[in-house]
Amino acid sequence: MPLDTGRIADLEVEPVNGGDPGLVDSYAPTLHSGADIGEALRTVREFRGLSLEELAERTRVRRSYLSAIEEMRLEQLPSRPFTIGYIRSYAQALGLDPEEAVYRFKADEPVLDEPLRAPVGVQEDRDPRLSALIAGGCVIVAAIFMWNIAQRAMIDAAPPPPLAPEKAVIEALTAQRDGPVTLGAPLPAPVESTTPPLYETPGLAKAGEDGMGNLAPPAILGVTSADAPPPDTSQLAPVFKPDGRIYGAPVGQPSFVTLKALKSGALIIRGADGSVYFARQLDKGEAYRIPAINGLMVDVSEPQAFQVFAGGQSRGFLPAALSSASKLGG
Known part of the structure; x- marks a missing residue:
């Protein structure tokens, strides 16, 4: 519900029982009366003889919200900014200082997660080691930068490399000859590049080969090599007859x-x-x-x-x- 934040005329308070107005003002409650801002606003409202309905009509704030403010039932109110606006309108309708009412509310119900202001007049102490580290880092960076500049300047200022005399250059060009190039004898192969001797499998010659990968003479139908005894063919069967698997x-x-x-x-x-x-x-x-x-x-x-x-x-x-x-x- 939109709030009427325009200026509300101060209420005229009549003396009670025809008494002295000055005496009434001296005993009138203020925003500092009561245990909290809600009780202070309710005390001032009752002292002025106003009901919550009348105040709700003047402030354009719901009666339930005004009652919740007086009883500090903040969980029944909208968000904190709206609550502060209602308190400001409530105090202004009673002829009180709205900013002072808001200040009293914030003092009664502070926000715990709000950052605290630094105390005035207190010197902030810092770890001197942090300042020393920062200064040392700056010095190192500056030294590296200056060293690079000095190296570049030295390279630029260095004299050019010496050149061979012109006479030596002419003699070297004259000594060049066109024609075939004579090569010397080939150098022997390095020791690690020589071909190793052929590997002979142990027992290979005894198994039927001569050790060089060549098959030995065949021994079929009783034909054998000259230096080998003939095999015993008496156990050979003329035809195949299975005797096992x-x-x-x-x-x-x-x-x-x-x-x-x-x-x-x-x-x-x-x-x-x-x-x-x-x-x-x-x-x-x-x-x-x-x-x-x-x-x-x-x-x-x-x-x-x-x-x-x-x-x-x-x-x-x-x-x-x-x-x-x-x-x-x-």
């Missing part, structure tokens, strides 16, 4: 050859890229059917521990520890 390509799938273990030995089947297709320690009588895949290599621990069968017919022992699967059935 058969691994590899299932029955009905194309197969190059079948390898049968005459005694326990390690068998590894590798692809052309070195990938392992099969690796197992075969017991005596177990066999492996090599799939019809080009590029397969047979790697065994002992060539004479495995018999080769092609089309069910014996082809003798494995020729070497490392053999091509496609050549075993040829």
Whole structure:
């Protein structure tokens, strides 16, 4: 509800029971009467013989708000700025100083979160170390700035680098010759760049190779190398007869050859890229059917521990520890 903040004429107070007006003024309550500003305003209103309805009509403030002000029920009033405006209008309607009424209200109900004013005449004490740190920082910054300026000035003032005499320059240009350049003999390679000797795998020659990556002479159907004793072929069966579990390509799938273990030995089947297709320690009588895949290599621990069968017919022992699967059935 808008407030009428215009000037309200002071109320004329009639003497009580025809008494002396001066005596009435001397006993009239003021804004400092009572325990708080609400009680002081109510005391002055009752002394003037005014009701809350009359005062509400004059101030254009709700009667409930005026009653709440007198009883200091601030939780029933609007925000603090509106409450201060109501108190100012209430005091002005009673012919009192509105600013003094507001001052009394703020003294009775201060706002705790309002910053306090610094006391007048009290010197503010500061930590002297803070001033020293600030001064030291300023000195350091100024010193760096002046050092950069001095360095730039020294560079600008430095003399130019010395030049070679003109005679020496002419002689150097005259000494230049056109034509092929003769190079000296090549220098030997550094020690760390020399090629290391070939690495020989321990036991590789004993397993069927000569140690240089070349296969040893084949030993198929009793043909052996000149310096090796002929293998015992009495244990070779003429046709394939399973005596144990058969691994590899299932029955009905194309197969190059079948390898049968005459005694326990390690068998590894590798692809052309070195990938392992099969690796197992075969017991005596177990066999492996090599799939019809080009590029397969047979790697065994002992060539004479495995018999080769092609089309069910014996082809003798494995020729070497490392053999091509496609050549075993040829």
